Amino acid sequence: MLEQQEPAGRELLEEIAVLPAAFVPQLLELADEVRELHCGNGANVEVLYNAKKGGCSEDCNFCSQSARFATDVQAEPLSTVEGFTAAARDAHRRGAGEFCIVVAVRGPSNKLLERVCEATRAIKAEFPLTVAVSLGILREEHLSQLLAAGVDKVNHNLETSRRYFPDVCTTHTYDERWATCQLVKSYGLELCCGGIIGMGETLADRLDFLEALQVLGPQEVPINFLNPRPGTPFGDRSLVEPTEALRFVAMARLALPKALIRFAGGREVTLQGLQDLGMRSGASGLVLGSYLTTSGRSDNHDFAMLERLGFEVLA
Numbered sequence: 001m002l003e004q005q006e007p008a009g010r011e012l013l014e015e016i017a018v019l020p021a022a023f024v025p026q027l028l029e030l031a032d033e034v035r036e037l038h039c040g041n042g043a044n045v046e047v048l049y050n051a052k053k054g055g056c057s058e059d060c061n062f063c064s065q066s067a068r069f070a071t072d073v074q075a076e077p078l079s080t081v082e083g084f085t086a087a088a089r090d091a092h093r094r095g096a097g098e099f100c101i102v103v104a105v106r107g108p109s110n111k112l113l114e115r116v117c118e119a120t121r122a123i124k125a126e127f128p129l130t131v132a133v134s135l136g137i138l139r140e141e142h143l144s145q146l147l148a149a150g151v152d153k154v155n156h157n158l159e160t161s162r163r164y165f166p167d168v169c170t171t172h173t174y175d176e177r178w179a180t181c182q183l184v185k186s187y188g189l190e191l192c193c194g195g196i197i198g199m200g201e202t203l204a205d206r207l208d209f210l211e212a213l214q215v216l217g218p219q220e221v222p223i224n225f226l227n228p229r230p231g232t233p234f235g236d237r238s239l240v241e242p243t244e245a246l247r248f249v250a251m252a253r254l255a256l257p258k259a260l261i262r263f264a265g266g267r268e269v270t271l272q273g274l275q276d277l278g279m280r281s282g283a284s285g286l287v288l289g290s291y292l293t294t295s296g297r298s299d300n301h302d303f304a305m306l307e308r309l310g311f312e313v314l315a
C-alpha cells in the first residue's frame with residue numbers, strides 16, 4: 001500500500017481495526033511512514049480561541065458548553081474585536097501557525113458573523129496566521145462573508161458515524177452537518193472535519209466515520225478523544241484505551257493519506273505518557289495548550305516533543 005500510495009479501503013481498514021494489539025506498533029510505524037511520504041516532517045500547530053463560551057442551544061451529549069446540562073462552564077458573551085486580536089497575538093507569540101475562532105452556537109447570528117469577519121480582517125492584517133473558524137451550521141451567505149473577510153478554513157465536525165449521530169445529538173442532524181461541510185468545500189474554503197472517538201460508538205461506526213470522511217475529503221481531520229465532562233450525559237463514559245486511540249489515528253492516516261491529521265482534545269488524558277508515540281502514529285499536527293473548556297500540557301512540552309521527533313513546526 002505504501003508503494004501504491006492508495007488510501008486504505010473499507011476492507012483493509014476492517015482488518016486493521018481488529019489486528020491483535022501485538023501488531024499495533026508495526027501499524028503505527030507504517031502510518032508514520034505514510035505521513036512522512038505525503039506530509040513531510042512539517043507539524044501544524046494550532047491554538048483554539050473560545051470567543052463565545054457556553055450557553056449553546058444544542059444538546060451534544062459530550063459538550064459542557066450546552067445550556068441544557070448542569071456543568072461548570074459559565075456562559076460568557078461574544079468577545080470584542082480587541083479580544084480576538086489579543087488572542088491571535090498570543091497564539092502567534094507562542095509559535096502557532098494556525099488560529100481557530102470557536103463559538104458555542106448552533107449557527108451564527110448576523111451580529112456574531114460580522115464580529116468574526118471584522119476580527120478576521122484585523123488578525124490577517126497584523127499576523128501571518130492561518131485563520132480558521134468554527135461557527136456551527138452555515139448557509140451560503142455566511143460563507144461568502146467569511147471568504148471575503150479572509151477566513152482560510154472552516155471547521156465543522158461530523159463527530160461520529162451517521163448511524164450513531166442521533167445518540168450524540170438530537171437538536172440538529174448529521175445531514176445538516178454534512179450539508180455545511182459540502183457548502184464549505186463548494187466555496188473553495190479549506191474544510192476541517194473530524195470527530196470524537198470514545199463516545200460509545202462501535203468499531204463499525206468508527207469505520208463508517210472514516211469512510212464518510214473519505215467521501216468528503218477534508219483538508220484537515222481533527223481527532224478528539226472523549227474527555228468525559230461532569231454534568232454532561234457522556235460524563236460517566238470511560239477514556240479510550242491508549243492503544244485503541246493510537247490505532248484509530250493510524251487508521252485515519254491510512255484512510256486519508258494526504259490530510260492534515262491533528263491531535264485535538266483529550267490527547268493528554270488519553271495518551272498520558274505516550275505523547276511521543278502519538279505523534280509517531282500518523283498525525284501531522286496538534287492543538288496547543290487548551291481545548292475550549294479543558295487544558296492540555298504546557299507549550300514547552302509540546303514544542304520539545306516535536307523537536308525531539310524531528311518535526312519542523314510550520315509557520
Ligand code: SF4
Pocket residue numbers: 056057058059060063064065066103104105106136
Ligand atoms: S458541540 Fe457545539 S453545537 Fe454542540 S452543544 Fe457544544 S457548542 Fe453547541
